[in-house]
Amino acid sequence: MSKFKEVVIIGGGQAGLAMGYALKQHKISFIILDENGETGTSWRKRYDSLRLFTPRNYSQLHNFTFEGDPNGFPHKDEVVLYLQKFKSVNNLPVINNQKVIKLSNVSNQKFRIFTQDQCYTARYVVVATGAFHHPFIPHIHDDSIPFMIHASDYQNPEQIPKGDVLIFGAGNTGIQIAAELSGTHTVTLSKSKSIKRIPQRIAGKSLFWWLETLGVSIVKPDSLVGKFIQKRDPIIGDDYKTIKKYVEVVSRVEAVKEGIASFKNSPSKEVKSIIWATGYRNNYSWVDIKGVLNDVGKPIHKFGVTNVQGLYFLGLSWQSKRSSALIYGVSDDANAIAEKIIQR
Structure with missing residues (x-):
C-alpha cells in the first residue's frame, strides 16, 4: 500500500533540503527521499582537499548561517556538517536509504514514486537530484x-x-x-x-559580490549575457x-x-x-512520464517547471541563473517552485 504525501522531494542534498525549507515556510506537507544513508554523503565522497570557490557568506541555504570566517572558503567536511545542521535545526523530514527507481503519473493529479522497498503517492513531485550525478x-x-x-x-x-x-x-x-x-x-x-581565469577576490571584494553588484548573478540562461557566459565560463x-x-x-x-x-x-x-575530469551526466531513465525528457534524456522545463502539471526539477545547472546548481543559488529557485505549488 502506498504512502500519500502532498509533495515528495526526490533527493536529499542541498537542492532537496532547500526545497523542503521553502515548503515548510508555507506549512505544506512533504517528505524528502534520500538514497544515501546520511545527509551530505555526496560531499563527503569528494577529494580530500576540496574547498568551495564561494566564500561562506555566499554558501548558505536560505540565509542559514555558515559558521566560520564569512569571507573564507569552506572545506568539503564543513559543507557536510552545515547541511546536517540545516536539516536538524529546521526539522526537515528526510527518509534515508530510499533510492527512487521509478516515477510515474497515475493521473493529472497524482504521481507514484517507487523505491526499492516502498511506494509513495503525491500530488506534486520535485526532482532535486542535482546536476552532478553520473560520472x-x-x-x-x-x-x-x-x-x-x-x-x-x-x-x-x-x-x-x-x-x-x-x-x-x-x-x-x-x-x-x-x-x-x-x-x-x-x-x-x-x-x-x-x-x-578569474580570481576569487577582486579589489578586496569577493567575486560573487561583484557578480551580484553588477547583476551578472541573476541573468537568465536564455538571455544574450547568459548564453555568452555559458560558452565562456x-x-x-x-x-x-x-x-x-x-x-x-x-x-x-x-x-x-x-x-x-x-x-x-x-x-x-x-x-x-x-x-x-570530464564532468557528469544525469540519468533520468527512472522517470517514466511522457513529455518530461527530450531526445537526449534532459528535462524539458522552464526555470524548473515542466509541462506535466505538478512535476518540477530543482538544482539543475543554469536552471534559472548561473548559480542554480550551487548552494549559493538554489534557495531562490526553491522559493520560486514553492510559490508555483502554492498557486495550484
Whole structure:
C-alpha cells in the first residue's frame, strides 16, 4: 500500500533540503527521499582537499548561517556538517536509504514514486537530484592504461601511481586536481578550449559580490549575457597560476590506444595514468512520464517547471541563473517552485 504525501522531494542534498525549507515556510506537507544513508554523503565522497570557490557568506541555504570566517572558503567536511545542521535545526523530514527507481503519473493529479522497498503517492513531485550525478567518461580509450579513474573517485596524490599522469578536462575540477598533483607527479593537462581565469577576490571584494553588484548573478540562461557566459565560463581561483608554472598543458585528447594518447594539436605521448575530469551526466531513465525528457534524456522545463502539471526539477545547472546548481543559488529557485505549488 502506498504512502500519500502532498509533495515528495526526490533527493536529499542541498537542492532537496532547500526545497523542503521553502515548503515548510508555507506549512505544506512533504517528505524528502534520500538514497544515501546520511545527509551530505555526496560531499563527503569528494577529494580530500576540496574547498568551495564561494566564500561562506555566499554558501548558505536560505540565509542559514555558515559558521566560520564569512569571507573564507569552506572545506568539503564543513559543507557536510552545515547541511546536517540545516536539516536538524529546521526539522526537515528526510527518509534515508530510499533510492527512487521509478516515477510515474497515475493521473493529472497524482504521481507514484517507487523505491526499492516502498511506494509513495503525491500530488506534486520535485526532482532535486542535482546536476552532478553520473560520472561521464568519453568512449575514446581502450584497456591499455594501467590506472584510470574519473575525477569523482579521486581522493589525494597518494592514490595515484608515481610518475606521469594525464588529466583530461580543464574545468575547475581538472585545474584543482592538476595543481595539487603537480607537487608530487609529472602532470599533463588536456584542454578542449582556451582557459580563462578569474580570481576569487577582486579589489578586496569577493567575486560573487561583484557578480551580484553588477547583476551578472541573476541573468537568465536564455538571455544574450547568459548564453555568452555559458560558452565562456571561466576558471575561478588561483590554481591556474600553479598550472602555468608546473603543468604541461596540451590540446584535446582525441584517442587513447595501446598506451598512447593522441591530441588534436599536440604531439602524442605515452600514458600510464589518466584522471578523467570530464564532468557528469544525469540519468533520468527512472522517470517514466511522457513529455518530461527530450531526445537526449534532459528535462524539458522552464526555470524548473515542466509541462506535466505538478512535476518540477530543482538544482539543475543554469536552471534559472548561473548559480542554480550551487548552494549559493538554489534557495531562490526553491522559493520560486514553492510559490508555483502554492498557486495550484
